[in-house]
Amino acid sequence: MNIKILHTADWHIGKQLLKTDFAKDMDLFLDWLLDCIQQNNITILLMSGDLFDQANPSQAAMAQYYGFLKRLLPLNCKIVLTGGNHDSPQVLNAPKELLEILDIKVVGGVPENLADLFLEVSLGNQKVVLAAVPFLRDKDIRNAAPGESYEDKVALTKDGIANYFAKVTTHYNTYYNKIPFVVMAHLYAQGASVSDSEREIQIGNQAGVAASVFGEEPHYVALGHIHRPQMVGKPNIRYSGSPIALSFSEKKDIKEVVILELIEDNFTINTLAVPKFRKLVSLKGTIEEVTQKIASYSTDSVLTDLAELIIEEETENIAHIKALEDLLTSEPNDELQILKGSITFKNTVLGTxxxxxxxxxxxxxxxxxxxxxxxxxxxxxxxxxxxxxxxxxxxxxxxxxxxxx
Structure with a gap:
């Protein structure tokens, strides 16, 4: 049996979109993930940061997290979780020693000893080495200096990230050379396509790093932070993306997890689409057209679909604005919930x-x-x-x- 690794990230447990709770979406995803792990004989589960949506998760979010870990234990799957920019290192690390007994490795923040990032996993005659690098905060990678400019901060942050991953590579070469190597990271890589739901990190993402920062040693780089699944530079450097759409800008994204299989000393890389439990839709047109679309809307989604209304009218008038307000407060049916709306006019009324x-x-x-x-x-x-x-x-x-x- 070969070592198989499943890469996922950005669960954002506790996430709400305009006060609509995604707890049911996450329950369905976790149910699907458990089946996926079992059916594909996954050896290691990687979650590359942003486990929670808030630094101080609610009790319901924590219960959802621990409930999943409990259900995962009988599957004999090694779990590696890293902290993201949304996560509190202290919250994630609090049960760290207890979870290690259960074969769950948590790296909520940068440890004092670089060696604590590393984990070697064996299955039969196969081995793989993991470097579980969490989100790198400014205090982890640079020393702030009085009077430094914005450009100085960007340059120092980029250098700090590059230097940290150079140390990771050096440690690997010193202690694990030639063993298949997987690096986890939670950051913005240059060239990645972003959506509206990522919170800006490290000076507004201006300190994004080039894919070359990881070096040539890693056989695979399991990235988190960007919610659209994509490769960055090379097929073996990937964002798994978030498992559910977290904003309307992600409504067309096909969500997925990445499955790696170690064959001899190299990984095969495949993706598996995550089922879409509800749709995020944009309904566009005039007030009359959008009203008709709402009335005739139907879906096969398990959960209620969420809609944004984009109204476009020829001439500005009070009646259209009032009609939009009425639509936003309406409850069309069990298949659709309207979350937000906007209206524009091609011929705007002139000023006095x-x-x-x-x-x-x-x-x-x-x-x-x-x-x-x-x-x-x-x-x-x-x-x-x-x-x-x-x-x-x-x-x-x-x-x-x-x-x-």
Missing amino acids: SKLLSKGEAINDFLPVQLFEKRIQQDQSIEDATELVAAFKEILETLHTTDTSE
Whole structure:
């Protein structure tokens, strides 16, 4: 039997999208992952950072995490978890010694001893060496200096990351040379395609590293932080991506895990698509078109689909804005939940100063006359009589208040 490694990352347990909880999505993914590990005889599970969405996870998020570990124990699968930029090293490391007894290695933050990153796993006559590098915070890789510029910070951060991985490579060459080598990392690699749901790290991602920073030694680099699955530079340097879509910018992404199989001294690399338990959809068009799309919407998703509404109208008017507000507060059916919406107009109403003809001035008109000019632009208002009367009433109230003070 060959060593098989499953690479995943960015679970973001506890994640909410506009107050919609993804706990059910994560439950379904973890159920699927357990079956995947069992059916594919996975030897080692790698989770490359951002286990949780918040540094201080809720009790429900922690229960979901420990519940998964408990269910995984009978499968005899080695687990290696590293901390990401969303994770608290202290929270992840708190049960570290207990989890090690259960064959679960956790590296929440950079350890004092570089050797603590490394793990050697054997199966029969096969061996693999893992370097479980967590997210590298500024304090781990550089010393801040008074008066340094933004450019200085970027350069020093890049150098610090490069130097750290050079030390990892040196340690491997010194103690494990020639054994198949896998490096875990949680960072931004130059050229990676990002989505809206990644939190900026290390000076707004300007300190992204080139793929060459990992050297030639690793047989595979298991990356976390970017939520779209992709290769970076080489087929053996990959982001597994998040297992579920975490923002509407990821709605078309095919989520996956990466499965490595050690054959002799090299890995074969294959991906396995993660089922989509719910869809994130964008409904575009006029108010009328979008309303029809909502009414006729149907899906085969296990969970309720989530929608953003993108309204595009020819001319600005109050009725369209009110209609969007009504849609955002509606509950169409069990198959669709509307989370957010926006509206744009091709022909925006002109400002008050542009209502006037050449040679006219605002002071030449009474407030009521300017108001009448304004509402004439709104084609949705067929009878302005009541609006003008209400405006006059407001003016009279203001006048009465001014004279009584």
